Amino acid sequence: MKKTLKIGIVGLGRIGQIHLSNITTRIKNAEVVAAADISENLLDFARRHGVENVSTNPESVLTNPEVDAVIICTPTPSHVPYTILAAQHGKHIFCEKPLDLNIEQILAAKEAVELANVQLMLGFNRRFDANFLKVKEMVHGGLVGDPHILKITSRDPNPPQIEYVKSSGGLFMDMAIHDFDMARYVMNSEVVEVYAKGKVLVDARIGDEGDIDTAITTLTFANGAIGVIDNSRKAVYGYDQRIEVFGSGGMTQTKNNTPDTHEYYNEKGGHLSLPLNFFLERYAESYVNEINVFVASVLSGEKVPVSAHDGLMATAIAIAAKQSCQEEKPIRVEEILNALMA
Amino acid sequence: MKKTLKIGIVGLGRIGQIHLSNITTRIKNAEVVAAADISENLLDFARRHGVENVSTNPESVLTNPEVDAVIICTPTPSHVPYTILAAQHGKHIFCEKPLDLNIEQILAAKEAVELANVQLMLGFNRRFDANFLKVKEMVHGGLVGDPHILKITSRDPNPPQIEYVKSSGGLFMDMAIHDFDMARYVMNSEVVEVYAKGKVLVDARIGDEGDIDTAITTLTFANGAIGVIDNSRKAVYGYDQRIEVFGSGGMTQTKNNTPDTHEYYNEKGGHLSLPLNFFLERYAESYVNEINVFVASVLSGEKVPVSAHDGLMATAIAIAAKQSCQEEKPIRVEEILNALMA
Amino acid sequence: MKKTLKIGIVGLGRIGQIHLSNITTRIKNAEVVAAADISENLLDFARRHGVENVSTNPESVLTNPEVDAVIICTPTPSHVPYTILAAQHGKHIFCEKPLDLNIEQILAAKEAVELANVQLMLGFNRRFDANFLKVKEMVHGGLVGDPHILKITSRDPNPPQIEYVKSSGGLFMDMAIHDFDMARYVMNSEVVEVYAKGKVLVDARIGDEGDIDTAITTLTFANGAIGVIDNSRKAVYGYDQRIEVFGSGGMTQTKNNTPDTHEYYNEKGGHLSLPLNFFLERYAESYVNEINVFVASVLSGEKVPVSAHDGLMATAIAIAAKQSCQEEKPIRVEEILNALMA
Amino acid sequence: MKKTLKIGIVGLGRIGQIHLSNITTRIKNAEVVAAADISENLLDFARRHGVENVSTNPESVLTNPEVDAVIICTPTPSHVPYTILAAQHGKHIFCEKPLDLNIEQILAAKEAVELANVQLMLGFNRRFDANFLKVKEMVHGGLVGDPHILKITSRDPNPPQIEYVKSSGGLFMDMAIHDFDMARYVMNSEVVEVYAKGKVLVDARIGDEGDIDTAITTLTFANGAIGVIDNSRKAVYGYDQRIEVFGSGGMTQTKNNTPDTHEYYNEKGGHLSLPLNFFLERYAESYVNEINVFVASVLSGEKVPVSAHDGLMATAIAIAAKQSCQEEKPIRVEEILNALMA
Structure with a gap:
C-alpha cells in the first residue's frame, strides 16, 4: 500500500475548490498533484495551493501517469465520459453527484469501472x-x-x-x-x-x-x-x-x-x-470526511462506501x-x- | 340572554365523565341538570357530582324541557339519531366526534339542526x-x-x-x-x-x-x-x-x-x-376550553366554531x-x- | 378516620381565593364550611362558591366547632396569633408563608401546635x-x-x-x-x-x-x-x-x-x-397539590411534609x-x- | 504592511502543535518559519508540517532575524522571560495564558513590550x-x-x-x-x-x-x-x-x-x-480565530484585542x-x- 494518494482534480468550481483546499489542509495521506479547469483564473487558485501541474485540458489530468485517483467536479454531462476515461487509465475515481441523469449512461460508467477494476465513489456527502x-x-x-x-x-x-x-x-x-x-x-x-x-x-x-x-x-x-x-x-x-x-x-x-x-x-x-x-x-465537515474515507478506502483497497449502484x-x-x-x-x-x- | 346554560349529558363513559366533571368544577355559566347512561354504576358518578336528575333512558334527557343544551357522548351509531331528537326538542347540541361514519347520516343531522334553528358543535377538542x-x-x-x-x-x-x-x-x-x-x-x-x-x-x-x-x-x-x-x-x-x-x-x-x-x-x-x-x-385543558366555548356561543347566540360541515x-x-x-x-x-x- | 375534612379559611385575598376555589373544584375529601375576611365584598366570593357560613370575624372561623382544619391567608403579622388560637381550639393548620419574620414568634407558634398536638403545614407551594x-x-x-x-x-x-x-x-x-x-x-x-x-x-x-x-x-x-x-x-x-x-x-x-x-x-x-x-x-398546580397533601395528611394522621421547623x-x-x-x-x-x- | 507574517513558535506541546497545525492549514497570511522545543521528537512534528528551521533552543527562535512574531507555548515560568527577550528583539508576541502567576512579573513583561513598541496578545481563546x-x-x-x-x-x-x-x-x-x-x-x-x-x-x-x-x-x-x-x-x-x-x-x-x-x-x-x-x-475553532486576529492585527498595526493588562x-x-x-x-x-x- 502506498502511503500517499496522488490526486488529480478536474473542475475547480465551488466544490472543486473545496476538495482542493481540504486535501491541502485537512486530508491525511493525500496530495493534489494535478488540476484542470477551462478557466485560467481558477487555475490560479490551484497554483496558490501549491499545485504546479495545472492545465486547461481535463483529459491531461485524467490520463496523467503520476495521478493515482481523480476527483471529478465538472458539470454533470461530463461525469460519465470523464469517469470512463479515468477508469481506462487505471485511476480510482471520486465523482460528484449525480453520475448522470440517464440510467444507461450510469450503467456505462459502472461497467467501465468494473472492467478496469478501479474504485468509483460518488459524492453523497451528507x-x-x-x-x-x-x-x-x-x-x-x-x-x-x-x-x-x-x-x-x-x-x-x-x-x-x-x-x-x-x-x-x-x-x-x-x-x-x-x-x-x-x-x-x-x-x-x-x-x-x-x-x-x-x-x-x-x-x-x-x-x-x-x-x-x-x-x-x-x-x-x-x-x-x-x-x-x-x-x-x-x-x-x-x-x-x-x-x-x-x-x-x-x-x-x-x-x-x-x-x-x-x-x-x-x-x-x-x-x-x-x-x-x-x-x-x-455540510463543511462532511466534505472533509468523505474525501478522507475515499482516500483511506483506495489506499487500503477496501470497498468505497458509496458506489455507482447507489447513484443508479x-x-x-x-x-x-x-x-x-x-x-x-x-x-x-x-x-x-x-x-x-x- | 340567559345567565346559566342548563345542560344534559347522555353517555357517562370516559369522555362523558370528563365533561361532567369539568362543567361542575371549571366551566363558567353552566350546570349539569340531567344525565343518562345505560349503566346504573355510571349514574352514581353523576349523583356524586350533584346531578339529581339521572336516568337510564337517554331520550328522557334529550327531551327534558328543563334542558337547554345536550352533550352527546354515547357510541357513534347513536350520535345522529340523538342529535335529531335533541334538535327536534329545541336543544343546542355538543356531540363527540365523529358525527357519523356515513355522510348521508351526517347530512340528515345537519338538516335537522338547521330546521330546528339550534346550534350543533362537534368535539374536535384539539x-x-x-x-x-x-x-x-x-x-x-x-x-x-x-x-x-x-x-x-x-x-x-x-x-x-x-x-x-x-x-x-x-x-x-x-x-x-x-x-x-x-x-x-x-x-x-x-x-x-x-x-x-x-x-x-x-x-x-x-x-x-x-x-x-x-x-x-x-x-x-x-x-x-x-x-x-x-x-x-x-x-x-x-x-x-x-x-x-x-x-x-x-x-x-x-x-x-x-x-x-x-x-x-x-x-x-x-x-x-x-x-x-x-x-x-x-388534551385535558382542551376539553375544558371547548365546552367553555360551546357554552359561551350558545348563551350569546354566536355561531359555534366547529359545525356539522366540519364533521362532514x-x-x-x-x-x-x-x-x-x-x-x-x-x-x-x-x-x-x-x-x-x- | 373521617372521610371529609371540614375546612375554614381566614383571609380571602388572592391566595385565599385560590385555595377556596381549588377546594371547591379540585381537592378530594375536603369542603370549605366557613370563611372569614374583613371585606364584605370578598365574602361574596365565598358565598358564590357555596360557603354559607361567612363572617368578617376571623376568630369565629378559627374557633368554630364544626371546623376540622383552618387555612390562614391573612397578612403575615396575624399568622402566629391565628395559628396559636386555632391550635388552642384543636384545629389543624395550613398557614401561608412566612409564619413570621421573627424567630421567637415562630417558636411560639411551634410550641402551641405541639402542645395542642395538631398539625401545622406551611405554604411552601413550590x-x-x-x-x-x-x-x-x-x-x-x-x-x-x-x-x-x-x-x-x-x-x-x-x-x-x-x-x-x-x-x-x-x-x-x-x-x-x-x-x-x-x-x-x-x-x-x-x-x-x-x-x-x-x-x-x-x-x-x-x-x-x-x-x-x-x-x-x-x-x-x-x-x-x-x-x-x-x-x-x-x-x-x-x-x-x-x-x-x-x-x-x-x-x-x-x-x-x-x-x-x-x-x-x-x-x-x-x-x-x-x-x-x-x-x-x-405554580397553579402546586397550590392544588399542596392542599391535597395537607388534607390527606390530616385525614390519615401522617406528618405533614412542611413543618414549623421548615419555616424557622x-x-x-x-x-x-x-x-x-x-x-x-x-x-x-x-x-x-x-x-x-x- | 507586509503580506505574510513570519512566525516562530516556542514550545510544541499540545497547544503549540495546535497553533502550528492551524497556521499551516487554516490561518491566512502567516507561515511558521521557525520552531523550538526541548524535545527532539516534537521537532519532528514541526518538520512534517514543513518547518525547516527547528531547534532545541527557544532563544534562537525568539531572536531569529527572519521571525516577525513569536507564539510562546512553553510552561508558565518561561512566559515572562521569553516575552521580554522577544520584545527586546522586536518581535510581536502571542503568549499562552497565564502570562505569570506573579503580578510584578506581568508588569515587567508589560513594560518590556511597551518599551519595544511591539504587540503582546494573550491566549484567552474563549x-x-x-x-x-x-x-x-x-x-x-x-x-x-x-x-x-x-x-x-x-x-x-x-x-x-x-x-x-x-x-x-x-x-x-x-x-x-x-x-x-x-x-x-x-x-x-x-x-x-x-x-x-x-x-x-x-x-x-x-x-x-x-x-x-x-x-x-x-x-x-x-x-x-x-x-x-x-x-x-x-x-x-x-x-x-x-x-x-x-x-x-x-x-x-x-x-x-x-x-x-x-x-x-x-x-x-x-x-x-x-x-x-x-x-x-x-474550543477548536477559537484557536484558529484567535491566531487569525493576532496575525491580522500585527499586519495592519491595529491593537491586539487581548493585552497584558487583561492578563494582569x-x-x-x-x-x-x-x-x-x-x-x-x-x-x-x-x-x-x-x-x-x-
Whole structure:
C-alpha cells in the first residue's frame, strides 16, 4: 500500500475548490498533484495551493501517469465520459453527484469501472455528516427497532438561478436526489415505490421551465417501512435539513445546526439562532470526511462506501418521483429500472 | 340572554365523565341538570357530582324541557339519531366526534339542526389546545406567509383493543380524523385531494380486521398548499402529537408536552421527560376550553366554531384516504362527496 | 378516620381565593364550611362558591366547632396569633408563608401546635411543583450522586408596589425565602452559612426603603455542598424559575414552563414563547397539590411534609442573608438561631 | 504592511502543535518559519508540517532575524522571560495564558513590550468562541440593557494529574482564570470585589495539595452589576461551559455544544448527546480565530484585542479569589493590585 494518494482534480468550481483546499489542509495521506479547469483564473487558485501541474485540458489530468485517483467536479454531462476515461487509465475515481441523469449512461460508467477494476465513489456527502451518521448508526444498531416511518425535511434557503433550473434535471434530480440517497442509506433498504405531489409555490418561472419548487414524496421500502420527504426551494429562515426515523423500538431525530447555541429573551419573546445558511457551511465537515474515507478506502483497497449502484438507485427514484408527479399516481422503481435497461 | 346554560349529558363513559366533571368544577355559566347512561354504576358518578336528575333512558334527557343544551357522548351509531331528537326538542347540541361514519347520516343531522334553528358543535377538542391554537393563530395571522407545506405527526402510545378496531371505522376514520380536521382548521382551506399509503407494521391482527396501523397521507389543499400526516398506532415513547406549517414567510412548529421540563445529564448522555401519556392527559385543558366555548356561543347566540360541515368534511377526507389506500391512487374529496350525495 | 375534612379559611385575598376555589373544584375529601375576611365584598366570593357560613370575624372561623382544619391567608403579622388560637381550639393548620419574620414568634407558634398536638403545614407551594419535585426526586434518589453545587435562578417579572416593599421584610424574607426553602428541600441538608451580595439596580425607590432588588447568595450546606441563588425583582421576559443540581454522578436542571411549546422561524431568527407570567399561573398546580397533601395528611394522621421547623430554618437563612449583605461578610445560620433564641 | 507574517513558535506541546497545525492549514497570511522545543521528537512534528528551521533552543527562535512574531507555548515560568527577550528583539508576541502567576512579573513583561513598541496578545481563546462572542455582542450591543447579573458555569470533565495540580497555581489561577477574563470581557467592566467559597468534593488529594476542586465565586463589577461563577474539576457528563447575562432589557444564555443535534426517544425517556468532551475539541475553532486576529492585527498595526493588562487583571482576580476563599471574606481587587505593586 502506498502511503500517499496522488490526486488529480478536474473542475475547480465551488466544490472543486473545496476538495482542493481540504486535501491541502485537512486530508491525511493525500496530495493534489494535478488540476484542470477551462478557466485560467481558477487555475490560479490551484497554483496558490501549491499545485504546479495545472492545465486547461481535463483529459491531461485524467490520463496523467503520476495521478493515482481523480476527483471529478465538472458539470454533470461530463461525469460519465470523464469517469470512463479515468477508469481506462487505471485511476480510482471520486465523482460528484449525480453520475448522470440517464440510467444507461450510469450503467456505462459502472461497467467501465468494473472492467478496469478501479474504485468509483460518488459524492453523497451528507452520508458523512455527524447528524445523519448518528441517526444511521442508531437505526442500523437497532435502537429504533424495526423502522416504520422515515421523515426527511429538506428545504433550500433560495431557489437556484432560472438558467440553472433549465439544465438541472428538476427538483427531484437536482435537489431531492440527496434525500433519496439518504433514505436508502439510513433505512438500509431499497425504495420500491414512489408517490410525489409537486407544486409551483415559490416562483412561477420555475413552473414555466416545467419544474416544481415544492414537493411531498411518499416512499415505500422493501422492508415494509414507509417514508416521506418534503422539499422546498425557498425557506426564508435558511437551510432546513432534518431527519426522523420512527420504529417499533423508538424514534430518533435531528435538529438543524446553528452558528451558536445562544438563546435570548426579552419582553417580546425568546429568540434563537437561525440554521447555518447553506450547504457549503452546513455540510463543511462532511466534505472533509468523505474525501478522507475515499482516500483511506483506495489506499487500503477496501470497498468505497458509496458506489455507482447507489447513484443508479438514487437516480431511478428521482425519475420515478418525476413521473409520479406528472402522471399523478404511484410508480414502482422497478418499472423505471426495467424500462430504462430494456 | 340567559345567565346559566342548563345542560344534559347522555353517555357517562370516559369522555362523558370528563365533561361532567369539568362543567361542575371549571366551566363558567353552566350546570349539569340531567344525565343518562345505560349503566346504573355510571349514574352514581353523576349523583356524586350533584346531578339529581339521572336516568337510564337517554331520550328522557334529550327531551327534558328543563334542558337547554345536550352533550352527546354515547357510541357513534347513536350520535345522529340523538342529535335529531335533541334538535327536534329545541336543544343546542355538543356531540363527540365523529358525527357519523356515513355522510348521508351526517347530512340528515345537519338538516335537522338547521330546521330546528339550534346550534350543533362537534368535539374536535384539539382545536382548543394551546399548541394548536398558537400555530393556527400564527398561520391565520400571516406569520408564515402563504402556507406551502403542512406536517402533522400523530402517533398513539398503544393500539386499541382488537374488538374496538372492528367497529372503529379504521385508522383514518377513528384516529386520523382528528388530524384531517386539524389540517383544514390550521390551513384555513379545504382538502381537495388525498393520497394515503397504509401498512400493517404494529400488529398483524389489525390487518386481519382489514385495517392498517401505520400511514402516510398526502393532502392537497384548495389554496395550492400540500400537506402530510404520518400516523402510527404505537409509539413506545408515548403520545406523539406535533404540527408544523411552512410557508413563504416562515415556519412554525410545536413540540410534545411533557410532565415537567427537567433535563438530566450523566456519563451516559442527556435525558428528557417523555411526552404526556395519552389524550386524556395531553388534551385535558382542551376539553375544558371547548365546552367553555360551546357554552359561551350558545348563551350569546354566536355561531359555534366547529359545525356539522366540519364533521362532514373530516369524514369525507377519511373516506377518501381509506379509498386511496385501498385503490393505490390519489382520490379527490369532491368525488367522495358527489358519490355519496348522489 | 373521617372521610371529609371540614375546612375554614381566614383571609380571602388572592391566595385565599385560590385555595377556596381549588377546594371547591379540585381537592378530594375536603369542603370549605366557613370563611372569614374583613371585606364584605370578598365574602361574596365565598358565598358564590357555596360557603354559607361567612363572617368578617376571623376568630369565629378559627374557633368554630364544626371546623376540622383552618387555612390562614391573612397578612403575615396575624399568622402566629391565628395559628396559636386555632391550635388552642384543636384545629389543624395550613398557614401561608412566612409564619413570621421573627424567630421567637415562630417558636411560639411551634410550641402551641405541639402542645395542642395538631398539625401545622406551611405554604411552601413550590415543593409541590412538578419541576422541583422531579429534581428533588432525582437528587434524593441518588441520580446526581453526592450533590456538589446547587443553582437556583429566581426572578420576578416586576417589583411589588413600594408600599408593599416597606412591610415585606425585604427581598430575602419576602422573595428569596421560597428559594431558601427549596435549597434545604432539594439538597436534603441544612444551610450552615450564607453570604449575600445585594444591589439596587431595578428601582432606586426600593433602595430608599432600605431594601435591595438584585442579589447573589452563596449557601454552604451541612453535607459539604455549596449553592448559589440569584434573585431579581424584574425580569422583562417574565417569571424566571429555574433550578440545577450538580453532583458526583451527574446534573439535573429544569427550564421555565411556557404557555405552549411552539417555535417560530422567519428570516429574523427563531422565536420561542416566554415563560408563564407569574406565580399564580406558573405554580397553579402546586397550590392544588399542596392542599391535597395537607388534607390527606390530616385525614390519615401522617406528618405533614412542611413543618414549623421548615419555616424557622428558611426564616433564619433569610435573616442571615440580610445580615451578610449589610455586614459584607459570610454569616453562620447557627449564630442567627443562637442569638435569637438566647 | 507586509503580506505574510513570519512566525516562530516556542514550545510544541499540545497547544503549540495546535497553533502550528492551524497556521499551516487554516490561518491566512502567516507561515511558521521557525520552531523550538526541548524535545527532539516534537521537532519532528514541526518538520512534517514543513518547518525547516527547528531547534532545541527557544532563544534562537525568539531572536531569529527572519521571525516577525513569536507564539510562546512553553510552561508558565518561561512566559515572562521569553516575552521580554522577544520584545527586546522586536518581535510581536502571542503568549499562552497565564502570562505569570506573579503580578510584578506581568508588569515587567508589560513594560518590556511597551518599551519595544511591539504587540503582546494573550491566549484567552474563549473570547474567540462563537457562543461567547455572540453573548458579548448582544451585551455590548445593548440587547440585555444594563447588565445586572452574570452567570458562568465552567466545569471540567476530569481533574488534572495531581502532579500538575501542585504547580498549577490552584483552581482559581489555572482554571477559573478563563472565567475571570470572560467576566471582564463580556460585561465590559472591571471586577472590583471577589468572594469565593471553595470546597474539596471531588478528590481529597487535591485538598492535600492545598487546592480546592469546587467553587462558587461572587463578583462585583465597577458598573454595579454582580456575577457568579461555579467551577468543578469533574463533571461526569463532560465539559460544561455555559454563560448567561441578565439585565434590564433581557437575558441571553448559551448552551453546551454537542457533537450532533440528535434526540432519541424510547420507552425509557428522551436522550440527548453529551457536550463536546474537552477544551481542545470544544474550543477548536477559537484557536484558529484567535491566531487569525493576532496575525491580522500585527499586519495592519491595529491593537491586539487581548493585552497584558487583561492578563494582569485576570491574575489579580484569581489572587483575590484565592485569598477570599482562605480568609473567608470578600476581597477588593484594588487591594491586591496595590499590595503587589507597592
